[in-house]
Amino acid sequence: MNHALMLASLALKNLTRHKRRTIITATALAMGLGMFILFDSLLTGLENDGVRTMIWYDTAGLQVQNAAYWGDKDLMPLDAYISNPEAVIARLKEKGYEATPRAVFSGEMIVNKDPWPESGSVRARFFAIDSSRDARVFKLTECIQQGHWLTPGEEGIVIGAQMAKDLGAEIGFPVTIVTRTRDGAYQTMDFTVTGIINTPNAAVNRLNVYMDLGVANDYLELEGTVNQVAIAFDEERDAAGEARKIAKDLETVEPNLTVLPWKITGEDFLAFVQSRQGLSKILLLLVFIIAAVGVSNTMLLTILERRREIGMLRAQGMQDSEVMICLLVEAGLIGLLGGILGLLISLPFNVNLINTGLNVSGLMNSVGADLPFTGRLRGAWHSQTMIFSVLMGIALSVAVSVFPVRRSTEMQITDCLRQN
Amino acid sequence: MNMKSLIIRIRNCLAVAVFAVIGAATAGAQSLSADEILSRLDKGQTFDTMKSLGTMSIADSLGIRKTEFINNARGKDDSFMEFTSAAEKGQKILRNSKELYLFFPESEEITRLQGAALRQNMAGSDISYEDLTGNRNRKDNYTATLAEGETIDGRACFHILLEANKKNIAYPKQEIWVDKSNYLPVLIKNYALSGKELKEIRFSDVVTVSGFPFSSHLVVEDKLKKGTRTELQFKNIEINIPIPAKTFTLENLSW
């Protein structure tokens, strides 16, 4: 033990003696690893971006539904309902989740020439939402482009920018919505366009129409029931597991409810997101190679420079094995230092990337002002990668040092000393 | 009092009596309740069997399209439709009290429509599958009140207001004008819960077949989407002729 300590302290002393060399090496390492972390952050962020676009504007992290709903989801049936959504939401709140009720239904929206440019009708997805609570789960209110968001009791609708463009909508234009009440009776609603939103989600912009839940409750005779309770949930956490937990919990509140994670409610969208993963891995690999090169050759240089020193140590009677251990520990320490430095250097950039992101909309020459996404590339906090890079730093430094150190110890001491 | 004035007196009494009887009879007819009128309406549209050739013309912003079909009906609920026009050739629809089955010649299985799927429109027209089923149960589904009689298209009509007495009835409000002379519908207006008019159906061209009056021409107009209408014209109408029972079976759909 003593022996080991002595070697370790020797290693440490060596490092502090050659401060400049240590720092330069560690810095080289740091830069390589830091870059790797940032790159991974960007790629992960891109992946998450796609998922977030879906979760923040369309499906939410988790959804509570009546068990009979999902099989008929294309019909958006109001009669597969949650009897007591307020009780469900209250229980969720107790457990620490933010939730909001939504009644979703299909129907037709009819517009007539004058003031609209043309007469016509579109089939749309209608979302009756709770104006005060919806913002706790979705980010739609941040995307208002014209007009204003829904207010309780207002007989108005908010539509997506693409639909508005296709129909030629202006704030204040009247529409007639034709649909059915929860029990199946025909109902019409004569509302006006009060707002237009432009979200990063193209489907939302094209197909969705939003209205106040209170108003819909009266017109559609919902009697306080809804067919969806959306729960805010971070996409990085295990949604499926959480869904099961919540479902179990809600059994005592109301029977026959299911809880679906975003991977299921968004499955049509996910094919696109997955397609990018394979390519990301290749790029990550390439970046890693460059980083590895940076690490390796720095270490190699260092070791080679110190052949004379190694010779001297051996001449002074140190065992070859001891020399090796000492040097490898040094290498390891430099690796650790470089790894941590890399983490620290990348931190401010990473945080900025995660929070603010890179604004790339200026780099693009967009035809038509409506971008179906934010125009910002965001990073993501990927602790797995960060730990990996520090460990890699240590591993690489040590691995790379093994060969030249061994060679130095195998050489004749006199050859070592003769170096330079 | 001499003989002459007695006879005059008796004649007057008889006249009054006759008028009274006639008056009572007509008054009795006037006091038919809305429900009774509806019953006669429903009965007048229900036959043991009925067969006809139909032409459906659908007009919208893109022009006019025609389809032709053979319709077999039995009683209140069963019907079997087969399209004979070129574009829809071989398509069949089988209907009973609860369900609707579609057959498309290029598909190897029968499509069953129920529940919300019945809300779709048939063959691109203004008539939904739902409209085809369960239309004969007005008495059960609605509370009827009689309003002032009106003349529609030159025909004296009863005017009945219907309010659905269940929440799941497709048309919460209806107005029907029934021809006083033959209890055929002349005009039907369908309304949504909000009171907005959804559809209007006009009946005309009454023919008599085997002693039964029958409207051979219908026009359905969508009142929300301007400019679309569907016209139905029936000919070669046969009533209470024998139709084999197997016509109204699933097997008949798929061969």
Next chain:
Amino acid sequence: MMAWRNIHRNGHRSLLSLTAMAVVSAVLVFGFSVLAGMKAELVYNVQTFTYGEIKINNPEFEKNQILNPMHLNVPDGEAMVEWAEGQPETECAVPRILFGGLIERNGKRFQSQGWGVDFAREEKYSKVSGMLTEGRLPANGEREAVMGAGLAKKLGISVGDKFSVMSMTKNRSPNKITLKVVGLLDIPVATLSSLVFMTSLEKAQGFLQMEGAVIEVLVKAKRGTDIAALTAKWNGILASQGLKAANWTEASFVYTMVQYMNVIINIIGAMFVMLGSAVIINTTMMVIFERRIEIGTLGALGMYGRELIVLFLLEALFLSAIGAVGGSAVGSIVAAIFGHYGMDLSALMRGINLEFPAKLYPVLSLQSVASALAMTIALSGLASLLPSSMAARIQPVDALRN
């Protein structure tokens, strides 16, 4: 001359520096090729599957696309394709009918998109038979279809199974058809693979009551054609028929997505460059810093200041040149090989659904090689200046003492 000898004397260091330059150049060349390959694939996919280089269709169609408006079509598809093929600038053209289809299977409903295509023409346009992973293409006019692998998986369908799909005809009436799956397709666009099935144009036209019409005609032009000008010219001719021609850069949504991907790819490229630069600079600087004794010796021999800097500069340039050339060569060869055979990414994607093809073809270009070379050499040369100028200021004695 002296530089050359120095290089030889510092064998190990030189080798190290050289290797670093080589690896960086190789990775840069290969990396740029991969990125270029990604960009090319993006454009190819758009032009082959989504938009064509030029698309001829009804001007009202896109606006109403959600409603599946079969009536907003190109009447007489065959005539239009023949016209397009007859144009001198056309490389190949295909007619297509795209329709929304509802498939019911195992009690569940699935949205899908049906494509009625001319398989003979598609051979040239999209190399459709090359996408087959199993089975064969449908025979003309038969109730047969090929299905995207993703869709087949979603539905639980294998080759030989039948499925029924319901859609809306041109006359806006419903129709339903049962098709037999005779093959599976590996469509390079992930969303399409989980959405699309293809049948013969003839069958689709009958099913949808199209009477000879198609929804669009996609055209790929010969290399070097001015697409914008061609589109304008064709528009002039087609407008009288109530149709329009548009090239993919005008389709704002599609083009914007492609640009978005390009930006990401460029950023990735920039990161490569930054990283590579860091390595180059670092290596060069380290090598020189470590040679203080040598610098001292040289100083004692009378060489310092300007001459010293030039000496090291030359060394750096030599080394980086050799390394860069060698590395670029290696990178180019690897890129070329993969560019021909394709990189099979499936090994990297264990655990991810293989619903989309996993082959990437890097594109080697003179530009990538030249940039990699120039960057490596220039940076290395520049990087040598700082430490050597610092070194030049050191008194020989100080250096020797160390």
